[in-house]
Amino acid sequence: MEGIVQDIRTTDFIVVGGGSSGAVVASRLSEEKRFEVALLEAGGWDSSPFIRIPAGSIKAIMNPEYNWFYQAEPDASRNDRADMWPAGKVLGGGSSINGMMYVRGNRGDYDQWAQLGCKGWSYDDVLPFFNKAETNENGGSRFRGDKGPLRVSNARLSTTLADAFIASGVRAGIPHNPDTNGAEQEGIGPCQATQNKGWRHSTARAYLAKAKRRSNLKVETHFMVSRVLIEKGRAIGVEGVQNGRTVRYLANKEVILCGGALSSPKILMLSGIGPAKHLGEHGIPVVVDSREWGKICRNIPEC
Missing domain, CATH: 3.50.50.60 (FAD/NAD(P)-binding domain)
Incomplete structure (x- = not known):
């Protein structure tokens, strides 16, 4: 029928x-009873x-x-x-x-959207909302949140191969970056994941x-x-x-x-x-x- x-x-x-x-x-709408x-x-x-x-x-x-x-x-x-x-x-x-990798995107993309007329979409505009959304395992900072509902954790498995890959990148001239969602995205380093105590x-x-x-x-x-x-x-x-x-x-x-x-x-x-x-x-x-x-x-x- x-x-x-x-x-x-x-x-x-x-x-x-x-x-x-x-x-x-x-979730956010239903907060208003x-x-x-x-x-x-x-x-x-x-x-x-x-x-x-x-x-x-x-x-x-x-x-x-x-x-x-x-x-x-x-x-x-x-x-x-x-x-x-x-x-x-x-x-x-x-x-x-998905693969649970936590990647916010590049500052330049957000700033370009704002330049094209999307008011409120520059990197500085959206950063507070990224921070509000997350609780990062490493704590809060200018670029990271520590009171949000979404848990962001460090990779729980460290392997010799992964460490060697990062080290080889640094030797090749790529800057080491321990947090690609922080002040700069460019560089090589470990990723973080949307996981909480080992669970997705x-x-x-x-x-x-x-x-x-x-x-x-x-x-x-x-x-x-x-x-x-x-x-x-x-x-x-x-x-x-x-x-x-x-x-x-x-x-x-x-x-x-x-x-x-x-x-x-x-x-x-x-x-x-x-x-x-x-x-x-x-x-x-x-x-x-x-x-x-x-x-x-x-x-x-x-x-």
């Missing part, structure tokens, strides 16, 4: 996607030992139960090799199946583990959102399928898409927001003609 609405639910805020960003957004929040995740819970135990990450990332397995287009520069684009299909998203520490563990106990937060798993409902130019809810039933979720306040770099533009295009020509090819009524929206997604055959 897909397509026939069988269930209508209402909340204040709808967060679509319980991954690396959605888990954080839902007067609001009801619904977190809609297409995958399931992150209870598998392959997710929780770092050594099981290869089992998690190669399991279709936890990974969308998007396929990129063939790359002509590499003999038409088509890579798999991992994307988490589980609470915690990519942070539940995803956003599901860091933010949702406690937040899910709140009465005003409802975590809906195996909920595949198919489109955003738009009325008079405003998003009023979403529609999707959960356990074979078509469900319509209405939002009193806002709909927040946290589906990732591929799923979020895909959902918007299915909702009629995107390049009119491309939407027309698939028989999707155009709500907003946005030529650039979904440009990356359109290059992924399985998206």
